[in-house]
Amino acid sequence: MTLVLAPDAHCAADFGFFLISAQTRHDLELTRPLDQTTTRNAQLMYRIGVDVGGTFTDFTISNAVTGDNLYFKVPSTPADPSVAIVDGIARILSIHDIAPAAVSYIGHGTTVATNMIIERRGVPTALVTTKGFRDVLAIGRQTRPSLYDTSIRKPEPLVERYRRRELDERLNASGECLRPLDERELDDVLRELNETGVKAIAVCFIHSYRDPVHEEAAARVIARKLPGVYVSLSSKVLPEFREYERTSTTVLNAYVGPKMADYFDRLNAKIGELGITVSPVTIHSNGGLLSIETAKRLPVTTCLSGPAAGVMGAAVAGTAAGFPDLVTFDVGGTSTDVSLISGGQPKFTSSRTVAGYPVKLPMVDIHVIGAGGGSIAYVDDAKALKVGPRSAGASPGPVAYGRGGKEPTLTDANICLNRLNPVALLDGQMPVDRDAAIASIEAHIARPLGISVDAAAFGIIQVAAANMSRAIRAVTIEQGHDVAELTLFAFGGAGPLHAAEVARESGINRILIPQEPGTMCARGALLSDVSLDFVRMQLAPATPESWGKACEALREMTKEGDRWLALEQIDSALRHFNLAIDAHYAGQSHEIRVPLDILDDAGLADFLVNFARAHKASYGYDIPGQPVVIVSCRMQAVGRVPKTLAPSYVGGTCIADAKVDMRNVYYGPSEGWRKTPIYRRSVLPVGEAIPGPTVIDEMSSTTVVLAGQNAVIDTFGNIIITN
DSSP states (O other): EEEEOOOOTTTHOOOOOEEEESGGGGGEEEEESOOOOHHOOSSOOEEEEEEESSSSEEEEETTTTOOOEEEEEEETTTOHHHHHHHHHHHHHHHHOOGGGGEEEEEEEEEOHHHHHHHTSSOOEEEEEETTTTTTTTOOOOOOOSTTOOOOOOOOOOSSSGGGGGEESSOTTSSOEEOOOOHHHHHHHHHHHHHHOOOSEEEEEEETTOOOOOHHHHHHHHHHHHSOOOOEEEEEOOOOOOOOOHHHHHHHHHHHHHHHHHHHHHHHHHHHHHTTSSSEEEEEEESSSSHHHHHHHHGGGGTTTHHHHHHHHHHHHHHHTOOOOEEEEEEESSOEEEEEEEEEEEEEEEEEEETTTEEOOOEEEOOOSSSSSEEEEEOOTTSEEEEEEEEOOOOTOOGGGTTTSSSOOBBHHHHHHSSSSSEEETTTTTEEOOHHHHHHHIIIIHHHHHHHHHHHHHHHHHHHHHHHHHHHHHHHHHHGOOGGGGEEEEEEEEHHHHHHHHHHHHHTTOOOEEEEGGGGHHHHTSOOOOOEEEEEEEEEEEEHHHHHHHHHHHHHHHHHHHHHHHHHOOOGGEEEEEEEEEEEEEOOOOEEEEEEEESOOOOOOOHHHHHHHHHHHHSSSOTTTTEEEEEEEEEEEEOOOOOOOOOOOOOOSSHHHHEEEEEEEHHHHHHHHTEEHHHHHHHOOOBBBOOOSSSSEEEEEEOEEEEEEEEEEEOSSSEEEEEE
């Protein structure tokens, strides 16, 4: 499949860029829209994936009839991300003459909730909890991730103490009422909280995961007394034990809830004004899709929305290409996100932190470090070269962008060494100032360290690669996985640029780079299923009696999930339910998840065998004869969506035709500057080996192939690099 460049009429001013997929090399001559007879006559055949990043908002548009893809980027609008989304969609419809009624799906990943938490831009929030638990948020856990670093400080609770209020109600650990909820006491509390200007209230009563009756009664009173105040109940957000994590997650949901609801409403309304008849859906942290209404109730589930979409897309694309075991390597402007995919399935976790605050929800297990194209390089007090985590971001950005940046970044180092185009990026539409990048590196790095500019710029790249490699080791070697058996799936704007260095640093022998990797997260929004997780606490020894109760709970949750999928308008033939039980040995404090292939009332013995096997796989041992405790029952309701990836890439006829330039590129002190061929990715033929060193350019990214490595294009249009 050949990619055709069709620049937007406005792109010189505001960097909007299109790429269209086509079937023949002849289409390289075209700059017209997609075939108008097709777009005019066919209805409901375009699926749009969107990813809102810190610098750009990316789009992938798939024609469900022809299989063609359109890729597009516009600058993000941080003040209101919906503006960039709607602006991009409007341009796509206009320039390519696509009827609004031909759009059947809009899925988007967003970091709106995450940024709101990081920047503490949520609404004034209150916490109403059981007497004696007012300070759970401040006390937290005694665990200290950086035990010997006395400079580490926990973030301040998002709810100030004067807005954390107690009620003298109580359930016991079995869910039995010890003290009923006093609505008059709640009235007094609400009156006082209203005087403080609260816009959201988190309700988290002790043991409400056993019985939500008190929380639900409190919600009714709040709705009556304080209409318009956003209410978040722990029994709806996270019906599990562990008070600190449950309270933190519920508070985060309330803290971002009102503004996220406004954002979703604005987005939906603006898309409707374009004449599009479908409502957008949102990727959430476990890689599934949620409707706007569900996302408004559970906005905390979107904290890893964009990165999760990229991982889910990588799992589908990698498996289709014959590489189901991957390390995803997503390098953007401010961060590097890495994750493990085994057997085509992403690895999940049930707990992580966002800006230092615990979030205990099922989510894709993504390890994030502050190393991206905009990461600032500097020399510390000990004369050591450091890169990140501080970033130049979208504004002012790298020095070479000419938008006011003064401090050198990783992008500046790549421009300085000609690894990136030293004249212009984004297919020539974004001019860069290489001389400014060189001057900044010379002033801030080379001169303080007494080295050449070339050595300083290469040092920046090497330090960043070492940081990225440590992140990869954290999700592979440190988890017992052999990196030699894995493929590095590189995407994001800067992932392919650094993949070769990082693969060598990490000991990975194969790299896979998808088409237009800078828009992979948007593409992932087209390859994700609708899904939602349900949980019921059990907390009982694994006996035939408790096993029967667990099976009954899973059946009830399956019915609940089926009703939810019906509300999400998922056809019954596309509904699927994943069942699992969390358990641990008696005396342990953390559990292991054991998937259930079938639900069998007589299946306790098989479950115990599977639990022992899972425990041994995770920890290297099991404990025969030790009692097992069933902690919780889990069910994931899934609505499958189409995932069609056909090996239809055609490309050019020979490598020579793809060559667009030769330029000197610096590869380090041992190799120095080398004359390097520059290839246009969309014209590279399938199956022909491309020896390194070489540089492969495309609109959304640049791939560097080092000496001793070979690249080849497969029939899916992926670049496969091997050492």
